[in-house]
Amino acid sequence: MNSHEGLQDTMENKSMPMTSITSGMGQEVLPDLYCFTDQIVNVVLVGNPDQEDHWVLVDTGMPETANRIVAVAEKRFGENSKPQAIILTHGHFDHVGAVVDLVEKWEVPVYAHEAELPFLTGKLSYPEPDGSVEGGLVAKMSPMFPNEPVNLGTHVAVLPADGSIPHMQGWRWIHTPGHAPGHISLFRDQDRSLIAGDAFITVKQDSLYKVTTQEKEINGPPRYLTTDWDAARESVKKLAALKPTVAVTGHGQPVSGKELTTGLNQLVREFDSRAIPDYGRYVKH
Template sequence: MPHNPLHDKAMPMTSINSGDLVEVLPDLVGVTIKIVNVCFVGQPNSDEWVLVDAGMPNSKDEIVDAAASRFGGNSRPKAIILTHGHFDHVGSVVELAEHWDVPVYAHSLELPYLMGMKKYPYPDTKVEGGIIAKLSGFFPNTPVDLRPHIKPLPEDGSLPGMPGWRWIATPGHTEGHVSLFRDSDRAMIVGDAFVTVRQDKLYQVLTQHQELSGPPRYFTPDWEAARDSVQRLADLKPSVALTGHGQPMSGEALRRDLEALARDFDSVARPSHGKSVD
């Protein structure tokens, strides 16, 4: 069998608990909230920072405490940026937006799901995958209502409160999914366009076994768009990537594995069966 570079361990593994802060760059930190990551962008002890994504339901206090430890007790972000509106990325966003009284930004195509108007498709419980895919039918898909805080991302690609960063349309996992990129150092915040732990395999999720892979299968309805999005991100040759699930990746391991994922997407990421491919 030919060697698959996606199976290589990309960086040393350490145990990360919910609420732990992992500094990737001096102004870029990942925070694990149960099974999903949120990001803080900004220098420590600064008033100039942004929260990217909002974690699981009932996680407001955990995120606020993590922000206080990074930026100070009374700090609040300039904005909350959402990569997309799935429950594990917006679980505490309403409470956080009200607590901090800050605007929330997302792609215009995500707004119906963030204004209580539209539900995402139900998860595909019969998609190729492990036990988590089969359990995904229990995951909530009820939309949140972020009015009056929600605003569309600027059409020029800029990101409010994040100078030097731009958003990139990376649909597939959702219609309006976006990833964030900084050209100066090629840092990337990915959301679920790709992840660094197999979300359909219970063992990998529990152990956080690192494996760069495509978006979660049970929640991805458009595999053509998802493949194009991975290629778009691989073309940027990121130096470091923070993903919605799994630990950060960086350097040559990231570039090698992301190029391999883009090249072999249909055989290693796209499921062989399921509603989205049948």
């Protein structure tokens, strides 16, 4: 029996000519937390480089970028190294772009929130990206972004209900919906490290100029794909209350210390004016 049976890669041939000045660059945020920028989105490698087979990949970047991610992993953890698991913050195209290719290569399990499973098992497409939303050129381009589900079949499993994360000792997952129904963020209480996914980001993602230059500003989730702004607001409050000391977000550069605290508190206070667009398909009037 083919162990890859049931896999369906809807991201094939969906590569997009979008980039930023940090594309292809990685940075060690902490000794066991490495952030790599894949075009316009971040993937996170969690684990110490000296433990070549004890690491986890969080999110899988843009479509058709598996080779790039494998190269980064092998450079950090050694030749032929593979993660113990892939954890998905959610299933949007820029976070699952290479997931099927990586599962086929590495044969590792994938974990996600129960509410994301329909989008990861071929059952349900996400709502269409909103090209009419208030924002810049990326928002206008968003209708060309794929919204159909990948199908990981039996290779994807639901995260444990107790909040623990397989193969990530000391970390827990937190349900942070709004941008996607089953969106999660990952938190380590010991040093208050946060992997936020797209619950909040550190770049104004709907502006092509700011995406390209990676101008840093703590902002709400990408506007063109966020469908529930009330939930998104509550998720940001929930993460700010954890008082994280360092955060790696799905888009933009990692942020820490006072810059993170001040920016996150400001986002909570000004969420409606700063994050929620003035108009758009998913905005309540």
